[in-house]
Amino acid sequence: xxxxxxxxxxxxxxxxxxxxxxxxxxxxxKQFAPLVADRTMFQETVARLDGLGGIAEPLVVCNExxxxxAASQLxxxxxxxxxxxxxxxxxxxxxxxxVAALVAAESGGDPLLLILPADHVIxxxxxxxxxVTSGVPLASGGHLVTFGxxxxxxxxxxxxxxxxxxxxxxxxxxxxxxxxxxxTAADYLASGEYSWNSGMxxxxxxxxxxxxxxxxxxxxxxxxxSLEDAARVPPGLLLDEAAFAATPADSIDYAVMEHTExxxxxxxxxxxxxxGAWPAxxxxxxxxxxxxxxxxxxxxVDTTGxxxxxxxxxxxxxxxxxxxxVETADAVLIAARHRAQDVKxxxxxxxxxxxxxxxxxxxx
Amino acid sequence: xxxxxxxxxxxxxxxxxxxxxxxxxxxxxKQFAPLVADRTMFQETVARLDGLGGIAEPLVVCNExxxxxAASQLxxxxxxxxxxxxxxxxxxxxxxxxVAALVAAESGGDPLLLILPADHVIxxxxxxxxxVTSGVPLASGGHLVTFGxxxxxxxxxxxxxxxxxxxxxxxxxxxxxxxxxxxTAADYLASGEYSWNSGMxxxxxxxxxxxxxxxxxxxxxxxxxSLEDAARVPPGLLLDEAAFAATPADSIDYAVMEHTExxxxxxxxxxxxxxGAWPAxxxxxxxxxxxxxxxxxxxxVDTTGxxxxxxxxxxxxxxxxxxxxVETADAVLIAARHRAQDVKxxxxxxxxxxxxxxxxxxxx
Numbered sequence: 001x002x003x004x005x006x007x008x009x010x011x012x013x014x015x016x017x018x019x020x021x022x023x024x025x026x027x028x029x030k031q032f033a034p035l036v037a038d039r040t041m042f043q044e045t046v047a048r049l050d051g052l053g054g055i056a057e058p059l060v061v062c063n064e065x066x067x068x069x070a071a072s073q074l075x076x077x078x079x080x081x082x083x084x085x086x087x088x089x090x091x092x093x094x095x096x097x098x099v100a101a102l103v104a105a106e107s108g109g110d111p112l113l114l115i116l117p118a119d120h121v122i123x124x125x126x127x128x129x130x131x132v133t134s135g136v137p138l139a140s141g142g143h144l145v146t147f148g149x150x151x152x153x154x155x156x157x158x159x160x161x162x163x164x165x166x167x168x169x170x171x172x173x174x175x176x177x178x179x180x181x182x183x184t185a186a187d188y189l190a191s192g193e194y195s196w197n198s199g200m201x202x203x204x205x206x207x208x209x210x211x212x213x214x215x216x217x218x219x220x221x222x223x224x225x226s227l228e229d230a231a232r233v234p235p236g237l238l239l240d241e242a243a244f245a246a247t248p249a250d251s252i253d254y255a256v257m258e259h260t261e262x263x264x265x266x267x268x269x270x271x272x273x274x275x276g277a278w279p280a281x282x283x284x285x286x287x288x289x290x291x292x293x294x295x296x297x298x299x300x301v302d303t304t305g306x307x308x309x310x311x312x313x314x315x316x317x318x319x320x321x322x323x324x325x326v327e328t329a330d331a332v333l334i335a336a337r338h339r340a341q342d343v344k345x346x347x348x349x350x351x352x353x354x355x356x357x358x359x360x361x362x363x364x
Numbered sequence: 365x366x367x368x369x370x371x372x373x374x375x376x377x378x379x380x381x382x383x384x385x386x387x388x389x390x391x392x393x394k395q396f397a398p399l400v401a402d403r404t405m406f407q408e409t410v411a412r413l414d415g416l417g418g419i420a421e422p423l424v425v426c427n428e429x430x431x432x433x434a435a436s437q438l439x440x441x442x443x444x445x446x447x448x449x450x451x452x453x454x455x456x457x458x459x460x461x462x463v464a465a466l467v468a469a470e471s472g473g474d475p476l477l478l479i480l481p482a483d484h485v486i487x488x489x490x491x492x493x494x495x496v497t498s499g500v501p502l503a504s505g506g507h508l509v510t511f512g513x514x515x516x517x518x519x520x521x522x523x524x525x526x527x528x529x530x531x532x533x534x535x536x537x538x539x540x541x542x543x544x545x546x547x548t549a550a551d552y553l554a555s556g557e558y559s560w561n562s563g564m565x566x567x568x569x570x571x572x573x574x575x576x577x578x579x580x581x582x583x584x585x586x587x588x589x590s591l592e593d594a595a596r597v598p599p600g601l602l603l604d605e606a607a608f609a610a611t612p613a614d615s616i617d618y619a620v621m622e623h624t625e626x627x628x629x630x631x632x633x634x635x636x637x638x639x640g641a642w643p644a645x646x647x648x649x650x651x652x653x654x655x656x657x658x659x660x661x662x663x664x665v666d667t668t669g670x671x672x673x674x675x676x677x678x679x680x681x682x683x684x685x686x687x688x689x690v691e692t693a694d695a696v697l698i699a700a701r702h703r704a705q706d707v708k709x710x711x712x713x714x715x716x717x718x719x720x721x722x723x724x725x726x727x728x
Contacts (some may be wrong), residue, residue, distance in 0.1 A: 318699035318709070332678070332696055335684070336683035
């Protein structure tokens with residue numbers, strides 16, 4: 001075998017995290033908040049690579065509003081060197097990965113790109129490392145590897161990947177499927193053939209660009225132009241606004257993975273959670289005997305199944321079940337747990353009203 | 365008829381308002397908070413006497429921790445002269461009224477005492493005035509008048525008064541009864557003979573002291589001693605600690621009204637509410653089409669039947685029904701509306717832990 005290939009971690013940090021308001025704000029989205037651990041999810045995404053072989057300095061793709069935040073959070077965890085590519089606007093993941101592939105290719109060689117959303121939780125780092133390591137030979141050989149999370153329940157909030165033939169410990173991807181209804185999800189779970197689409201990928205930069213050229217040439221052209229016309233703006237590179245705005249917005253899945261003939265899926269059983277909304281935080285947290293998960297200065301009386309987070313003052317809950325309470329310096333959210341996705345409606349109202357609580361944390 | 369008698373309003377302000385935490389704190393109890401109107405309930409209690417004939421300067425009985433607060437709140441509404449009697453501890457209403465009667469008697473004459481708890485809401489001031497006025501001849505003639513609130517539903521949280529024979533537009537009290545169960549309350553309501561015991565009274569100072577001497581001589585003796593040994597402490601008179609601690613604690617109802625043969629009840633239909641706990645605030649507030657009552661910076665999505673009060677920051681509620689949310693600078697309460705009485709359990713825990721949130725408002 002040749003020397004271990006270089007792996008460039010590409011941290012996709014473009015999400016806005018609206019459903020995790022009031023902790024997540026436009027200028028301080030969820031991946032930059034210490035929601036789950038002392039470190040932020042963005043920091044954890046980079047830090048959990050420690051110990052993996054062949055890892056190059058990370059390449060971060062984020063919104064231009066968050067470049068300084070990303071740089072300072074990397075510095076906090078001792079990562080001094082990183083490429084930070086700033087997007088003037090979000091265009092979904094396929095253009096972001098294209099820019100990352102082009103930047104990575106500039107340095108010569110043909111590294112592997114490990115595409116990592118910045119807002120995922122992975123509890124079992126060793127299992128994550130094993131998954132990445134087992135994907136390396138496939139990706140080195142030209143496959144586009146996706147990591148398929150081994151499902152533990154019939155979740156209807158994720159897309160699924162059906163596996164096909166064995167492929168050196170991984171599997172050929174038979175097909176990608178959209179978020180199923182409950183009955184379909186139960187069938188998927190029972191079959192043992194399906195995994196959740198994690199949004200993490202491993203492929204050679206050249207292979208991704210090649211497939212993009214076949215299946216989404218507009219994205220390749222737009223990303224190339226955005227990078228050619230990019231400006232050096234501390235702490236990194238700011239993509240050209242006009243060129244990037246003209247680049248079609250699409251996901252890596254839709255633009256490439258569903259079309260390539262060389263998609264492979266590596267099973268990943270690593271305590272993965274995409275932390276999309278407050279109920280996910282409740283799920284992954286430790287619970288008391290009544291099924292409550294609390295953070296901060298919280299007092300509960302006869303309360304069950306609830307997530308209660310106090311950031312700045314005492315929060316007390318009496319006689320409720322299955323609620324989400326999130327308290328910050330300038331805003332408090334109280335929601336039925338099964339309705340916590342609808343916090344988006346609050347954020348939209350705040351934006352429409354031009355209120356600062358949608359933008360940043362203020363200290364009233 | 366002789367000249368209209370002097371009426372000394374006795375404002376009983378000794379309540380702690382635990383069930384209205386976190387607005388109500390030990391050092392800032394509910395009657396001193398602008399919970400219902402721009403003015404506090406204490407201020408409203410005094411201000412609503414404007415226009416009644418023969419009213420002397422008010423006599424306030426409050427805890428020694430609240431003397432300055434009472435004086436400054438009276439000054440805010442332009443009441444410069446008032447007697448403020450401070451209790452070293454609460455001994456219920458009978459000793460407080462006894463001290464008030466003794467103080468009022470000192471000035472010579474035998475004024476009527478209008479006993480007014482400081483934490484009641486009365487929406488119809490004109491009806492209140494009519495009620496007091498109609499009680500004056502009875503009280504002047506030696507009756508001990510209680511004001512019986514005309515019930516509009518079978519409330520199980522109040523004591524009831526059953527009326528007997530007509531008495532110049534009022535009624536002889538047949539009996540006082542304890543808080544009934546729901547079926548009994550419904551019977552009371554249907555009978556038309558019962559009213560709620562409001563805790564407001566009108567009687568001659570001498571008559572109250574006389575009855576007290578018969579039925580509760582320990583209270584009379586204790587109150588007398590507490591006043592003899594009282595100290596001048598700004599802004600008023602501080603009752604002697606040892607003597608007052610030795611005075612039996614009892615209510616005007618138990619100590620006197622249930623024993624006197626000259627109890628009269630004047631019907632009062634004046635939009636009265638004793639504002640005992642958060643559900644009462646919800647009841648008396650204006651409601652939106654979904655039955656919500658809000659105060660402050662509140663955003664609701666699919667929320668019904670709820671009381672949401674934001675004092676210092678944005679509070680948003682999504683997908684809940686029948687909840688109470690009260691936000692202050694240093695504490696937030698979220699409770700099922702029918703469990704809001706149990707906020708007491710939170711306050712007890714805070715006290716046991718020596719936490720400031722039970723004592724005062726802090727600004728975190």
